[in-house]
Amino acid sequence: MNADLHCHSTASDGSLKPAELVKLAIEREVDLLSITDHDTLNAYHHGLDSLPINLVAGIELSTSWRKFDIHIVGLNIDVAHESILTAVQLQTDARNTRAARIANKLKGVGIQDSLKGARIEAGCGQIGRLHFARYLVRIGAVKTIKQAFKKYLGKGNAGDVKTSWATMENVIN
Known part of the structure:
Protein backbone atom coordinates (compact mmCIF):
# COMPACT_ATOMS: atom_id res chain seq x y z
CA MET A 1 0.00 0.00 0.00
CA ASN A 2 1.28 3.47 -0.91
CA ALA A 3 0.39 6.17 1.59
CA ASP A 4 1.12 9.86 1.97
CA LEU A 5 -0.14 11.08 5.32
CA HIS A 6 1.53 14.48 5.38
CA CYS A 7 1.17 16.84 2.44
CA HIS A 8 0.10 20.44 1.96
CA SER A 9 -2.19 22.16 -0.52
CA THR A 10 -2.65 25.81 -1.43
CA ALA A 11 -4.92 26.01 1.62
CA SER A 12 -1.64 26.54 3.51
CA ASP A 13 1.84 26.52 2.00
CA GLY A 14 1.57 23.91 -0.74
CA SER A 15 1.76 24.62 -4.45
CA LEU A 16 -1.21 22.54 -5.66
CA LYS A 17 -4.92 23.09 -5.11
CA PRO A 18 -6.54 20.33 -3.03
CA ALA A 19 -8.15 18.59 -6.04
CA GLU A 20 -4.88 18.83 -8.01
CA LEU A 21 -3.01 17.30 -5.08
CA VAL A 22 -5.46 14.41 -4.91
CA LYS A 23 -5.27 13.85 -8.68
CA LEU A 24 -1.46 13.81 -8.51
CA ALA A 25 -1.62 11.27 -5.68
CA ILE A 26 -3.93 9.09 -7.79
CA GLU A 27 -1.54 9.36 -10.77
CA ARG A 28 1.30 8.26 -8.49
CA GLU A 29 -0.79 5.32 -7.27
CA VAL A 30 -1.15 6.56 -3.70
CA ASP A 31 -3.84 4.48 -1.98
CA LEU A 32 -4.19 6.47 1.23
CA LEU A 33 -3.84 10.26 1.41
CA SER A 34 -4.11 12.86 4.13
CA ILE A 35 -3.87 16.56 3.36
CA THR A 36 -2.41 18.03 6.54
CA ASP A 37 -2.37 21.75 5.84
CA HIS A 38 -1.04 24.13 8.47
CA ASP A 39 -3.81 25.20 10.86
CA THR A 40 -6.68 24.85 8.38
CA LEU A 41 -9.20 22.32 7.13
CA ASN A 42 -10.10 24.29 4.01
CA ALA A 43 -8.79 21.56 1.70
CA TYR A 44 -11.65 19.35 2.84
CA HIS A 45 -14.26 21.82 1.57
CA HIS A 46 -13.40 21.24 -2.09
CA GLY A 47 -15.53 18.19 -2.95
CA LEU A 48 -12.70 15.69 -2.54
CA ASP A 49 -15.03 12.91 -1.37
CA SER A 50 -16.04 12.11 -4.95
CA LEU A 51 -12.46 11.37 -6.05
CA PRO A 52 -11.33 7.72 -6.18
CA ILE A 53 -8.86 7.65 -3.28
CA ASN A 54 -8.97 6.76 0.40
CA LEU A 55 -8.78 10.15 2.07
CA VAL A 56 -7.96 10.49 5.76
CA ALA A 57 -8.87 13.90 7.17
CA GLY A 58 -5.86 15.56 8.74
CA ILE A 59 -4.29 18.80 9.88
CA GLU A 60 -0.92 20.11 11.04
CA LEU A 61 -1.38 22.35 14.06
CA SER A 62 1.23 24.86 15.15
CA THR A 63 1.91 24.77 18.88
CA SER A 64 4.31 26.09 21.48
CA TRP A 65 6.20 23.87 23.89
CA ARG A 66 8.54 25.57 26.32
CA LYS A 67 10.39 27.99 23.99
CA PHE A 68 9.94 25.89 20.85
CA ASP A 69 7.42 25.92 18.01
CA ILE A 70 6.23 22.36 17.43
CA HIS A 71 3.91 21.12 14.68
CA ILE A 72 1.51 18.32 15.57
CA VAL A 73 -0.05 16.26 12.80
CA GLY A 74 -3.57 15.06 13.55
CA LEU A 75 -4.96 12.21 11.45
CA ASN A 76 -8.42 10.72 11.06
CA ILE A 77 -10.01 13.77 12.64
CA ASP A 78 -13.64 14.86 12.49
CA VAL A 79 -13.46 18.04 10.40
CA ALA A 80 -16.87 19.13 11.72
CA HIS A 81 -16.16 18.56 15.43
CA GLU A 82 -16.69 21.69 17.51
CA SER A 83 -13.36 21.48 19.36
CA ILE A 84 -11.44 21.06 16.09
CA LEU A 85 -13.26 24.01 14.52
CA THR A 86 -12.57 26.15 17.59
CA ALA A 87 -8.87 25.24 17.49
CA VAL A 88 -8.68 26.06 13.79
CA GLN A 89 -10.33 29.45 14.36
CA LEU A 90 -7.85 30.26 17.14
CA GLN A 91 -4.99 29.30 14.82
CA THR A 92 -6.43 31.42 12.01
CA ASP A 93 -6.66 34.39 14.36
CA ALA A 94 -3.04 33.86 15.48
CA ARG A 95 -1.88 33.61 11.85
CA ASN A 96 -3.74 36.79 10.89
CA THR A 97 -2.24 38.65 13.85
CA ARG A 98 1.23 37.40 12.93
CA ALA A 99 0.75 38.41 9.28
CA ALA A 100 -0.24 41.95 10.28
CA ARG A 101 2.78 42.20 12.59
CA ILE A 102 5.15 40.93 9.88
CA ALA A 103 3.73 43.45 7.40
CA ASN A 104 4.15 46.27 9.91
CA LYS A 105 7.76 45.31 10.56
CA LEU A 106 8.52 45.01 6.84
CA LYS A 107 6.97 48.44 6.29
CA GLY A 108 9.45 49.76 8.83
CA VAL A 109 12.31 48.71 6.53
CA GLY A 110 10.70 50.10 3.40
CA ILE A 111 8.73 47.11 2.10
CA GLN A 112 5.29 48.47 1.20
CA ASP A 113 1.99 46.58 0.81
CA SER A 114 3.43 43.28 2.02
CA LEU A 115 0.23 42.14 3.72
CA LYS A 116 -1.73 42.71 0.53
CA GLY A 117 1.02 40.98 -1.45
CA ALA A 118 1.13 38.01 0.92
CA ARG A 119 -2.66 37.69 0.69
CA ILE A 120 -2.41 37.55 -3.10
CA GLU A 121 0.30 34.89 -2.85
CA ALA A 122 -1.81 32.87 -0.38
CA GLY A 123 -4.91 32.94 -2.58
CA CYS A 124 -7.68 31.41 -0.51
CA GLY A 125 -5.23 29.83 1.93
CA GLN A 126 -3.79 30.78 5.29
CA ILE A 127 -1.16 33.52 5.15
CA GLY A 128 2.24 32.24 6.20
CA ARG A 129 5.80 33.45 6.08
CA LEU A 130 6.27 31.64 2.77
CA TYR A 135 5.89 38.47 -2.39
CA LEU A 136 9.42 39.70 -1.66
CA VAL A 137 10.68 37.71 -4.66
CA ARG A 138 7.86 39.01 -6.87
CA ILE A 139 8.64 42.67 -6.11
CA GLY A 140 12.37 42.13 -6.59
CA ALA A 141 13.40 42.80 -2.99
CA VAL A 142 15.22 39.44 -3.11
CA LYS A 143 15.96 36.89 -5.81
CA THR A 144 14.97 33.68 -3.99
CA ILE A 145 12.71 32.39 -1.23
CA LYS A 146 15.80 31.35 0.70
CA GLN A 147 17.17 34.87 0.45
CA ALA A 148 13.83 36.30 1.68
CA PHE A 149 14.12 34.27 4.86
CA LYS A 150 17.82 35.03 5.29
CA LYS A 151 17.40 38.79 4.79
CA TYR A 152 13.89 39.56 6.10
CA LEU A 153 11.87 36.71 7.60
CA GLY A 154 14.34 34.52 9.47
CA LYS A 155 15.12 34.67 13.16
CA GLY A 156 16.44 38.05 14.23
CA ASN A 157 15.55 39.83 10.98
CA ALA A 158 13.14 42.71 10.38
CA GLY A 159 10.13 40.51 9.61
CA ASP A 160 10.71 38.02 12.42
CA VAL A 161 7.83 37.96 14.89
CA LYS A 162 7.13 35.63 17.77
CA THR A 163 3.73 34.00 17.47
CA SER A 164 1.59 32.97 20.43
CA TRP A 165 0.48 29.54 19.29
CA ALA A 166 -1.69 27.30 21.43
CA THR A 167 0.24 25.16 23.88
CA MET A 168 1.06 21.64 22.82
CA GLU A 169 -0.97 20.32 25.76
CA ASN A 170 -4.08 22.27 24.70
CA VAL A 171 -3.82 21.10 21.11
CA ILE A 172 -3.41 17.46 22.10
CA ASN A 173 -6.40 17.65 24.45
Missing part, protein backbone atom coordinates in the same frame (compact mmCIF):
# COMPACT_ATOMS: atom_id res chain seq x y z
CA HIS A 131 3.67 33.94 1.20
CA PHE A 132 5.60 36.99 2.38
CA ALA A 133 8.76 35.41 0.94
CA ARG A 134 7.07 34.86 -2.42
Whole structure:
Protein backbone atom coordinates (compact mmCIF):
# COMPACT_ATOMS: atom_id res chain seq x y z
CA MET A 1 0.00 0.00 0.00
CA ASN A 2 1.28 3.47 -0.91
CA ALA A 3 0.39 6.17 1.59
CA ASP A 4 1.12 9.86 1.97
CA LEU A 5 -0.14 11.08 5.32
CA HIS A 6 1.53 14.48 5.38
CA CYS A 7 1.17 16.84 2.44
CA HIS A 8 0.10 20.44 1.96
CA SER A 9 -2.19 22.16 -0.52
CA THR A 10 -2.65 25.81 -1.43
CA ALA A 11 -4.92 26.01 1.62
CA SER A 12 -1.64 26.54 3.51
CA ASP A 13 1.84 26.52 2.00
CA GLY A 14 1.57 23.91 -0.74
CA SER A 15 1.76 24.62 -4.45
CA LEU A 16 -1.21 22.54 -5.66
CA LYS A 17 -4.92 23.09 -5.11
CA PRO A 18 -6.54 20.33 -3.03
CA ALA A 19 -8.15 18.59 -6.04
CA GLU A 20 -4.88 18.83 -8.01
CA LEU A 21 -3.01 17.30 -5.08
CA VAL A 22 -5.46 14.41 -4.91
CA LYS A 23 -5.27 13.85 -8.68
CA LEU A 24 -1.46 13.81 -8.51
CA ALA A 25 -1.62 11.27 -5.68
CA ILE A 26 -3.93 9.09 -7.79
CA GLU A 27 -1.54 9.36 -10.77
CA ARG A 28 1.30 8.26 -8.49
CA GLU A 29 -0.79 5.32 -7.27
CA VAL A 30 -1.15 6.56 -3.70
CA ASP A 31 -3.84 4.48 -1.98
CA LEU A 32 -4.19 6.47 1.23
CA LEU A 33 -3.84 10.26 1.41
CA SER A 34 -4.11 12.86 4.13
CA ILE A 35 -3.87 16.56 3.36
CA THR A 36 -2.41 18.03 6.54
CA ASP A 37 -2.37 21.75 5.84
CA HIS A 38 -1.04 24.13 8.47
CA ASP A 39 -3.81 25.20 10.86
CA THR A 40 -6.68 24.85 8.38
CA LEU A 41 -9.20 22.32 7.13
CA ASN A 42 -10.10 24.29 4.01
CA ALA A 43 -8.79 21.56 1.70
CA TYR A 44 -11.65 19.35 2.84
CA HIS A 45 -14.26 21.82 1.57
CA HIS A 46 -13.40 21.24 -2.09
CA GLY A 47 -15.53 18.19 -2.95
CA LEU A 48 -12.70 15.69 -2.54
CA ASP A 49 -15.03 12.91 -1.37
CA SER A 50 -16.04 12.11 -4.95
CA LEU A 51 -12.46 11.37 -6.05
CA PRO A 52 -11.33 7.72 -6.18
CA ILE A 53 -8.86 7.65 -3.28
CA ASN A 54 -8.97 6.76 0.40
CA LEU A 55 -8.78 10.15 2.07
CA VAL A 56 -7.96 10.49 5.76
CA ALA A 57 -8.87 13.90 7.17
CA GLY A 58 -5.86 15.56 8.74
CA ILE A 59 -4.29 18.80 9.88
CA GLU A 60 -0.92 20.11 11.04
CA LEU A 61 -1.38 22.35 14.06
CA SER A 62 1.23 24.86 15.15
CA THR A 63 1.91 24.77 18.88
CA SER A 64 4.31 26.09 21.48
CA TRP A 65 6.20 23.87 23.89
CA ARG A 66 8.54 25.57 26.32
CA LYS A 67 10.39 27.99 23.99
CA PHE A 68 9.94 25.89 20.85
CA ASP A 69 7.42 25.92 18.01
CA ILE A 70 6.23 22.36 17.43
CA HIS A 71 3.91 21.12 14.68
CA ILE A 72 1.51 18.32 15.57
CA VAL A 73 -0.05 16.26 12.80
CA GLY A 74 -3.57 15.06 13.55
CA LEU A 75 -4.96 12.21 11.45
CA ASN A 76 -8.42 10.72 11.06
CA ILE A 77 -10.01 13.77 12.64
CA ASP A 78 -13.64 14.86 12.49
CA VAL A 79 -13.46 18.04 10.40
CA ALA A 80 -16.87 19.13 11.72
CA HIS A 81 -16.16 18.56 15.43
CA GLU A 82 -16.69 21.69 17.51
CA SER A 83 -13.36 21.48 19.36
CA ILE A 84 -11.44 21.06 16.09
CA LEU A 85 -13.26 24.01 14.52
CA THR A 86 -12.57 26.15 17.59
CA ALA A 87 -8.87 25.24 17.49
CA VAL A 88 -8.68 26.06 13.79
CA GLN A 89 -10.33 29.45 14.36
CA LEU A 90 -7.85 30.26 17.14
CA GLN A 91 -4.99 29.30 14.82
CA THR A 92 -6.43 31.42 12.01
CA ASP A 93 -6.66 34.39 14.36
CA ALA A 94 -3.04 33.86 15.48
CA ARG A 95 -1.88 33.61 11.85
CA ASN A 96 -3.74 36.79 10.89
CA THR A 97 -2.24 38.65 13.85
CA ARG A 98 1.23 37.40 12.93
CA ALA A 99 0.75 38.41 9.28
CA ALA A 100 -0.24 41.95 10.28
CA ARG A 101 2.78 42.20 12.59
CA ILE A 102 5.15 40.93 9.88
CA ALA A 103 3.73 43.45 7.40
CA ASN A 104 4.15 46.27 9.91
CA LYS A 105 7.76 45.31 10.56
CA LEU A 106 8.52 45.01 6.84
CA LYS A 107 6.97 48.44 6.29
CA GLY A 108 9.45 49.76 8.83
CA VAL A 109 12.31 48.71 6.53
CA GLY A 110 10.70 50.10 3.40
CA ILE A 111 8.73 47.11 2.10
CA GLN A 112 5.29 48.47 1.20
CA ASP A 113 1.99 46.58 0.81
CA SER A 114 3.43 43.28 2.02
CA LEU A 115 0.23 42.14 3.72
CA LYS A 116 -1.73 42.71 0.53
CA GLY A 117 1.02 40.98 -1.45
CA ALA A 118 1.13 38.01 0.92
CA ARG A 119 -2.66 37.69 0.69
CA ILE A 120 -2.41 37.55 -3.10
CA GLU A 121 0.30 34.89 -2.85
CA ALA A 122 -1.81 32.87 -0.38
CA GLY A 123 -4.91 32.94 -2.58
CA CYS A 124 -7.68 31.41 -0.51
CA GLY A 125 -5.23 29.83 1.93
CA GLN A 126 -3.79 30.78 5.29
CA ILE A 127 -1.16 33.52 5.15
CA GLY A 128 2.24 32.24 6.20
CA ARG A 129 5.80 33.45 6.08
CA LEU A 130 6.27 31.64 2.77
CA HIS A 131 3.67 33.94 1.20
CA PHE A 132 5.60 36.99 2.38
CA ALA A 133 8.76 35.41 0.94
CA ARG A 134 7.07 34.86 -2.42
CA TYR A 135 5.89 38.47 -2.39
CA LEU A 136 9.42 39.70 -1.66
CA VAL A 137 10.68 37.71 -4.66
CA ARG A 138 7.86 39.01 -6.87
CA ILE A 139 8.64 42.67 -6.11
CA GLY A 140 12.37 42.13 -6.59
CA ALA A 141 13.40 42.80 -2.99
CA VAL A 142 15.22 39.44 -3.11
CA LYS A 143 15.96 36.89 -5.81
CA THR A 144 14.97 33.68 -3.99
CA ILE A 145 12.71 32.39 -1.23
CA LYS A 146 15.80 31.35 0.70
CA GLN A 147 17.17 34.87 0.45
CA ALA A 148 13.83 36.30 1.68
CA PHE A 149 14.12 34.27 4.86
CA LYS A 150 17.82 35.03 5.29
CA LYS A 151 17.40 38.79 4.79
CA TYR A 152 13.89 39.56 6.10
CA LEU A 153 11.87 36.71 7.60
CA GLY A 154 14.34 34.52 9.47
CA LYS A 155 15.12 34.67 13.16
CA GLY A 156 16.44 38.05 14.23
CA ASN A 157 15.55 39.83 10.98
CA ALA A 158 13.14 42.71 10.38
CA GLY A 159 10.13 40.51 9.61
CA ASP A 160 10.71 38.02 12.42
CA VAL A 161 7.83 37.96 14.89
CA LYS A 162 7.13 35.63 17.77
CA THR A 163 3.73 34.00 17.47
CA SER A 164 1.59 32.97 20.43
CA TRP A 165 0.48 29.54 19.29
CA ALA A 166 -1.69 27.30 21.43
CA THR A 167 0.24 25.16 23.88
CA MET A 168 1.06 21.64 22.82
CA GLU A 169 -0.97 20.32 25.76
CA ASN A 170 -4.08 22.27 24.70
CA VAL A 171 -3.82 21.10 21.11
CA ILE A 172 -3.41 17.46 22.10
CA ASN A 173 -6.40 17.65 24.45
